[in-house]
Amino acid sequence: MSVEIQQIHFSYGKIKALNGIDIRLPQGAIGLLGPNGAGKSTLLRILLGFLVPDSGEGSVLGYDIRSQQAMIRRYVGYMPEDDCFIPGMDAVSFTSYMGELSGMPRQEAMKRSHEVLYYVGLEESRYRMLETYSAGMRQRLKLAQSIVHDPKLIFLDEPTSGLDPQGRKEILELIMDISSKKDIQVLISSHILPDIEQTCSYVVILNKGEMAAEGQISELKQVQYSLYELKIKGEEQAFLDRLASMDSQVEQTEDKLLKVYLSPGTDPQDIFKIAVEEKVQIRHFVKSQTSLEDLFAKVVGVD
Amino acid sequence: MTIKERGYAHWDGELQDGRFPWWPITRIGIRLTFKRKFFKFFFGFTLIPALVWLVGIYVSERLEDFKFMMEGETDFLNVNPLYFKTYFTNDFLLFMVVMILVFCGAGLIADDLRHNALQLYFARPLKKRDYLTGKAAVIFFFLFIVTLIPGIVFILFKLIFAGNFQFFASYPWLILSVIAYSVLITTFFAFYTLLLSSIGKNRRYVSILIFGVYIFSDIFSAIFKEIFRSHYFYLLSIKSNLQQVGAVLFDQRTPWNIPWYYSLTVIIAICLFSAYILKQRVRGVEIIK
Numbered sequence: 257m258s259v260e261i262q263q264i265h266f267s268y269g270k271i272k273a274l275n276g277i278d279i280r281l282p283q284g285a286i287g288l289l290g291p292n293g294a295g296k297s298t299l300l301r302i303l304l305g306f307l308v309p310d311s312g313e314g315s316v317l318g319y320d321i322r323s324q325q326a327m328i329r330r331y332v333g334y335m336p337e338d339d340c341f342i343p344g345m346d347a348v349s350f351t352s353y354m355g356e357l358s359g360m361p362r363q364e365a366m367k368r369s370h371e372v373l374y375y376v377g378l379e380e381s382r383y384r385m386l387e388t389y390s391a392g393m394r395q396r397l398k399l400a401q402s403i404v405h406d407p408k409l410i411f412l413d414e415p416t417s418g419l420d421p422q423g424r425k426e427i428l429e430l431i432m433d434i435s436s437k438k439d440i441q442v443l444i445s446s447h448i449l450p451d452i453e454q455t456c457s458y459v460v461i462l463n464k465g466e467m468a469a470e471g472q473i474s475e476l477k478q479v480q481y482s483l484y485e486l487k488i489k490g491e492e493q494a495f496l497d498r499l500a501s502m503d504s505q506v507e508q509t510e511d512k513l514l515k516v517y518l519s520p521g522t523d524p525q526d527i528f529k530i531a532v533e534e535k536v537q538i539r540h541f542v543k544s545q546t547s548l549e550d551l552f553a554k555v556v557g558v559d
Numbered sequence: 560m561t562i563k564e565r566g567y568a569h570w571d572g573e574l575q576d577g578r579f580p581w582w583p584i585t586r587i588g589i590r591l592t593f594k595r596k597f598f599k600f601f602f603g604f605t606l607i608p609a610l611v612w613l614v615g616i617y618v619s620e621r622l623e624d625f626k627f628m629m630e631g632e633t634d635f636l637n638v639n640p641l642y643f644k645t646y647f648t649n650d651f652l653l654f655m656v657v658m659i660l661v662f663c664g665a666g667l668i669a670d671d672l673r674h675n676a677l678q679l680y681f682a683r684p685l686k687k688r689d690y691l692t693g694k695a696a697v698i699f700f701f702l703f704i705v706t707l708i709p710g711i712v713f714i715l716f717k718l719i720f721a722g723n724f725q726f727f728a729s730y731p732w733l734i735l736s737v738i739a740y741s742v743l744i745t746t747f748f749a750f751y752t753l754l755l756s757s758i759g760k761n762r763r764y765v766s767i768l769i770f771g772v773y774i775f776s777d778i779f780s781a782i783f784k785e786i787f788r789s790h791y792f793y794l795l796s797i798k799s800n801l802q803q804v805g806a807v808l809f810d811q812r813t814p815w816n817i818p819w820y821y822s823l824t825v826i827i828a829i830c831l832f833s834a835y836i837l838k839q840r841v842r843g844v845e846i847i848k
Contacts, residue, residue, distance in 0.1 A: 304682060306842075326684040330574055334682035340675035343666075344591045356583040357683040359574035368570050375567055401679065406570035434567050 258283065258409055258441050259303060261314030261321070266298055266307060273298040274309070275465040281443070285435035287452035287473075288445040289552055290462035296445045297337070299462065300411050303443075304334055317408055330359055333402035337413040337445075339394055341386040347373055347397055348382045351404050358405035365404070372400045376430060392423035399430060409441045410434070416451050424451070431455050449552055461552060482518045483544040484527065490536035498530045515544070580685055584693025589700055592663040601662065602701070605655040609709035612646045616713055620720040638717055638726070640733055643710065644809035647740050648802040656702060656748060657773045663701050664752035665769055666762040667694045668841065673760040677841065687841055695749040702745040710737030733809075740808045744801055747826050751797075754833035757840040773797050790815045793822075800825050 259281040266274040274295045290296045301307045303316050305325025314320075319327040342350055348369050355365030373382045376396040381389070389397065395418065402410055415431060416424040432455050435442040446452055452459060453473065461469040469476055488495060496514075499506050505517040518524060524543075531538050592598060619636040636642075646652065671677050680690055714734055717726050752769060759765045780796035783789075793799035793815045803822035806813045813819050 306678070306681060326686070329682055330684040336675065336678050336682070338675040338678070340679055342676050343670055343674055344594060353583060353587055354679065354683070357580070357680065357685060359577065359684060360572065361575065364570070364572050371568060403567070405574060437567070
């Protein structure tokens with residue numbers, strides 16, 4: 257296991273950010289999902305050693321998160337969410353500098369920085385001042401600095417934020433290339449569910465500082481619920497209340513489509529029984545293909 | 560060529576535990592400072608006092624040749640600890656030191672704060688101590704060039720021009736004074752600059768602070784001294800405190816009628832306060848409670 261933590265608690269003053277998180281992450285690309293304030297960034301910061309948990313134990317790449325933070329940082333790459341760079345430098349100097357700070361010899365760091373900038377598609381602009389870079393170029397640069405020292409594990413915090421569709425596609429391709437073929441583990445924290453679905457096979461969903469779901473995406477989608485889409489005619493509210501009372505969750509889209517998430521063991525026939533009892537006509541009934549977005553909506557709750 | 564065709568390649572080297580993990584920070588800090596507009600010209604200008612004092616040492620050994628300039632003055636260009644103290648504590652040099660700090664020190668931490676770069680540093684196997692040492696070493700580099708190095712060069716050239724070790728035999732402790740004062744002034748200004756650089760995110764704002772705090776501490780101390788007729792108000796002045804301690808280190812009479820160790824206490828207190836604030840301000844992640 258590359259990342260293994262048990263009963264991690266962390267608070268910002270009186271605000272509980274993480275409440276008893278247990279994670280054992282397998283190899284490969286892993287998605288870290290959750291709404292704002294779920295504790296994703298706090299978890300990444302604890303794993304990197306920026307923050308010390310109030311209680312709980314854990315290790316990253318076999319190094320203890322409380323006492324061996326320097327070793328963790330040596331072998332982990334981090335791509336922060338914020339726009340960050342050092343003014344007055346060009347991309348080659350910057351990336352090489354980051355390599356040196358990770359423990360690479362100076363000449364090697366310089367050579368390697370050319371390679372990774374070429375890899376992320378910044379070869380043409382590697383001698384340009386970073387202040388002149390666009391948002392997309394800076395995003396690539398952040399990725400380059402996170403892989404310059406050839407880490408065993410990379411933490412990517414919102415890697416596609418601020419990118420146009422083409423830039424996003426290319427960054428995701430890079431992430432998939434790194435994680436699928438190069439025996440480097442990638443942990444991606446993102447709000448953008450399709451990105452996670454495209455790049456990761458395993459997902460961890462946090463909600464309000466607690467673990468909402470964890471597992472292979474394909475398994476979670478099957479085990480967690482069945483999704484049905486229906487359109488009805490008649491007294492809507494009473495029908496919805498009855499559905500909610502049978503341990504299911506209902507989401508209504510703008511075009512009056514009802515998405516009903518049924519828990520495992522619930523018979524879809526019950527929906528028809530309730531419709532009969534509440535004198536509601538079901539005009540449309542389809543067992544839907546579930547997406548990560550549906551899973552996310554189910555486990556973190558739909559407003 | 561597409562990304563997939565390029566492919567990612569592993570690096571086959573070994574990451575090392577450097578003995579001086581702060582050194583890359585210092586090297587880059589120095590390089591970035593030299594890249595600043597007009598800095599090279601300005602830095603050359605700050606070396607003028609050292610050049611003048613060096614010429615003075617040469618002239619002192621060739622007084623016979625320069626007799627026409629003396630006009631009966633017997634103490635003309637007597638190279639002794641007072642000569643060194645005058646160089647190290649003169650207003651112009653201290654002013655130039657502050658101006659160097661504006662160029663090389665204002666952005667040291669402020670730029671990193673402004674561009675969220677601290678998390679890039681601390682995502683590496685760097686300790687807070689390494690980061691601050693690396694930044695402080697940039698200031699040490701530039702200030703030693705205008706303090707420690709000229710001081711040692713003065714002594715060496717005095718010995719060379721004299722052709723004997725008489726000067727060294729007369730003041731064997733002088734080199735220690737030069738080192739002690741250079742270290743004191745540089746350490747103080749390193750703390751002072753890093754403190755101010757860490758409390759703002761704007762380099763220009765920090766530059767004004769570095770300059771303003773130094774100048775206004777001197778102005779206010781002079782005003783209070785005139786109002787209350789007490790030399791103790793010189794303790795409010797950065798410049799006066801450094802001059803006071805400098806005079807003691809060069810075995811000279813203190814310029815103000817207050818115990819020198821009061822000034823030393825003020826200097827140490829500012830350093831400790833700066834260290835405390837830096838510990839709070841410099842961290843890999845900004846925590847908003």
